[in-house]
Amino acid sequence: MADVHKVVFYPVGNGDTTQIVLSGGRRVLFDFCHRERAEDTDTPEIDLKSRFKDELKAVDRDYFDVVAFTHADLDHIQGSTDFFELQHAKKYQGEGRIKIRELWVPAAMLLEEADKDHQQEEFVLLRQEARHRLLEGKDILVFSKPKALADWLEPRLNERGEAASARDHLxxxxxxxxxxxxxxxDGVEFFCHSPFIKHCDEGDIIRNRASLVFNVRFLADGAYYDYLEVGDATWEEMEDIVRTTRYHKNDDRLAWDLYNIPHHCSYLVLNEEGQKGDKETEPKPLVKELLLQGKRDAYIVSCSKPIPDIKESYEQVQPPHIQARNTYERYLKEVGGRKFLVTMEEPNANKPEPIVFEIASGGVTWKRSASIGAPAIITSTPPRAG
Incomplete structure (x- = not known):
């Protein structure tokens, strides 16, 4: 049977939710953003909870193999503690909750502090869940091990009669x-670009700077395709990633057939504050180099609200920024890429549907479908392999 993997981007407004469905059936979810207003059929955002329950029921599952939270901002975790089963407390179990077989989190999520008035906020509940799984030694991977986290963990392991290194494999x-x-x-591997230890060992934790970034490499019928999955990193992190990856001679991990751009098409991923530009944002040198790593027939996806090319868009303070879109489109054209897509624009802004890519022998192909597993309509000619 031919290998067919899928990468699906969900229309949740200025928020992130992306699912990888591997040809063998395993499912990896990056972030979860369910807006309560999405349960009203008159709103454009997708009812994520209903959609996922329907999709999982169709394949006789009540779990994801992996749920990765790139960082703890609300637009990446909203509604998650009502939807997923959490192991650390009975009150978050049962009642149709979806299980997480393995949780992936940046170290920063275990270190964030909250005062007593905010103990029920979702980032605190997820912090408790991550800490519980880490102490139990199962069903979790933590990305980077800063000294602050080691200092928190080692006394607790000592109390349990375990060595300080007992969780190193996690x-x-x-x-x-x-x-x-x-x-x-599995036809896939995940190469971790970020976070770096310095993101938590240099003072205050800044969620965006400490977020997860991956090169996801797919194998389909003997050919390789690369997907760049990025949390809300800033231009500094993107330059760090390029610099560090090249230093270690892993340049191939910067190439991309599919790029989930960070932070809802914010210009701050391309350049520093105040450098938005009138029509385009001029990218920093190493950010520019990353954009030029796009392969022929590549796609860029912006998980964001619509980005119309109208006068008001050029004056927009919060992302998405039309200046950033114009930059991405220019470099996508330069590398011979196919299309820049916005989750809240496809097929239209009134009722967007998930953007579905199939990765198979023909390459990375953009398709539209009402749900995963339903018949898809090809909306672009198959790209060349590689």
């Missing part, structure tokens, strides 16, 4: 391949 460093998936058995 920590993943930047520049390494994540265990549990392989090109040989």
């Amino acid at each position: 920590f993943i460093d930047a520049g390494t391949i994540v265990p549990g998936f392989s090109l040989a058995s």
Whole structure:
């Protein structure tokens, strides 16, 4: 049987939710943003909870193999603690909750503090869940091991009569391949670009700077395709990633057939504050180099509200920024890419549907479908392999 993987981007407004469905059936979810207003059929945002429950029921599942929260901002975790089963407390179990077989989080999510008035906020509940799983030693991977986290963990392991190194296998460093998936058995591997230890060891934790960034490499019928999955990194992190990756001679991990651009098409991913530009944002040198790593027939996806090319868009303070879109489109054209897509624009802004890509022998192909598993309509000619 031919290998067919899928990458699906969900229309949740200025928020992120992306699912990878592997040809063998395993499912990896990046972020979860369910807006309560989406349960009203008159709103354009998708009812994520209903959609996922329907999709999982159709394949006789009540779980995701992996749920990765790139960072703890609300637009990446909203509604998650009502939807997923959490192991750390009975009150978050049962009643049709969806299970997380393995949780992936940046170290920053275990270190964030909250005062007593905010103990029920979702980022605190997820912090408790991540800490519980780490202490239990199962069903979690934590990306980077800063000193602050080691200082929190080691006394607790000592109380349990365990060595300080007893959880080392659950920590993943930047520049390494994540265990549990392989090109040989799953047709995919996850190469961790970020976070770096310095993101938590240099003072205050800034969520965006400490977020997860991956090169996801797919194998389909003997050919390789690369997907760049990025949390809300800023231009500084993007330059760090390029600089560090090249230093370690992993340049191929910067190439992309599919790029989920960070932070809802914010210009701050391309350049510093105040450098939005009139028509386009001029990218920093190493950010520009990353954009030029796009392969022929590549796609860029912006998980964001619509970005119309009208006068008001050029004056927009909050993302998405039309200046950033214009930049991405210019470089996409330069590398011979196919299309810049916005989750809240496809097929139209009134009732958008998930953007579905199939990765198979023909390459990365953009399709539209009402749900995963339903017949898809090809909306672009198959790209060349590689």
